[in-house]
Amino acid sequence: MTNRTHFDQELETLKLDLIKMGDLVIKNIDESLETFIDMNAQDAKKIVKKDEEVNQKEYDIEKECMRIILREQPVAKDLRLITSVLKMITDLERIGDHAVDIAKLTIFMEKSNNPFFVKEVYHMVDVSKDMIKLALESFANQDLTIAKSVVDKDDLVDTDFNTIRTLVAEAIRNKNIDADYAIYLMMVAKYLERVGDHAVNLAVWVIFSITGEHISD
Numbered sequence: 627m628t629n630r631t632h633f634d635q636e637l638e639t640l641k642l643d644l645i646k647m648g649d650l651v652i653k654n655i656d657e658s659l660e661t662f663i664d665m666n667a668q669d670a671k672k673i674v675k676k677d678e679e680v681n682q683k684e685y686d687i688e689k690e691c692m693r694i695i696l697r698e699q700p701v702a703k704d705l706r707l708i709t710s711v712l713k714m715i716t717d718l719e720r721i722g723d724h725a726v727d728i729a730k731l732t733i734f735m736e737k738s739n740n741p742f743f744v745k746e747v748y749h750m751v752d753v754s755k756d757m758i759k760l761a762l763e764s765f766a767n768q769d770l771t772i773a774k775s776v777v778d779k780d781d782l783v784d785t786d787f788n789t790i791r792t793l794v795a796e797a798i799r800n801k802n803i804d805a806d807y808a809i810y811l812m813m814v815a816k817y818l819e820r821v822g823d824h825a826v827n828l829a830v831w832v833i834f835s836i837t838g839e840h841i842s843d
Contacts, residue, residue, distance in 0.1 A: 633698055640690060640711055641766050647683040647718050648762045652755050654680070654725035655821060659751050661732045662814055663743060673729035680722035684715045703835070710835035714765070717824040717831075721758065724817040724824075731810045742803040742811065744793050746786040750818040753782045757825035765832045773836070776829035783822035790815045 654673055661670040691708050694700070700708060757776045764772035794812055797803040803811075834840045 633694075633700075633704070636694055636698070637704070637707060640687065640694070640708070643683070643687050643690070644711055644714060644718075645762050645766060647680065647687065647715060648758055650676075650680055650683065651718050651722040651725065652758055654722055655728075655751060655755065655818075658725040658728040658732075659747070659814070659818075662728055662735075662810075665732060665735060667733045670729040670732035674726050674733075677722055677726045680719060684719045687715050688712060703838075706838055707835045710765070710831040713831045714761075714828050717827045718758075721821050721824050724821050727817050728814050731813055735806070735810050742794075742797055742807060744790055746789045746793075747811075747815060747818070750783055750786045750790075750815065750822070753779060753786070754818060754821045754825055757783075757822060758828065761825055761828035761832060764829065765835065768832075768836050770833060770836050773829045773832040777826050777841075780822050780826045783819055787815050787819045 654676060657669070658673045660666075661673060691712050695705075695708060698704075757779050760772050760779075761776045763769070764776065791812065794803065794808050798805070798808055830841055
């Protein structure tokens with residue numbers, strides 16, 4: 627096996643590890659929203675515990691990146707790819723943190739006598755998950771078109787957030803929602819908006835790994 631072949635295999639392993647970390651945070655975001663919808667504090671506590679696995683994956687990938695840099699001394703596109711991995715695991719870890727944030731809201735809230743929910747929250751989750759998946763796919767395949775499509779999708783998340791804010795404000799005026807629940811629901815929406823922002827960051831680093839340019843998001 628040549629040195630280049632071995633190096634290429636190391637890079638492919640990095641990509642795979644990044645995708646596995648992404649799959650984990652996507653699952654945690656999904657499950658955290660379900661715990662909030664169901665006000666299931668027991669399952670929410672499991673989400674908080676699972677964040678340790680996300681943090682460990684970030685540490686392991688970061689350690690592997692540094693090992694490759696020190697041993698292989700990559701340059702040009704190879705170095706950009708590894709640098710992008712280091713940046714992307716930070717955003718994935720923060721997405722995992724937001725899953726925990728939502729789960730903690732469930733624990734604090736426990737049961738609500740008057741739950742109020744809107745379909746746009748589900749849509750925010752679906753779009754955000756899709757953005758993360760596409761960003762990871764674009765990185766694995768070094769596909770610039772897919773990466774740019776992720777950046778464009780962020781407007782959908784922002785639109786949903788604004789719609790939720792309007793609906794909650796109207797519900798408060800009409801006394802159709804508990805004040806505490808309204809606050810927590812808006813916090814969930816805000817965390818999901820941030821998940822979308824981090825998904826955009828993922829795509830921005832993919833674009834950097836391909837072109838060497840860091841676009842403004």
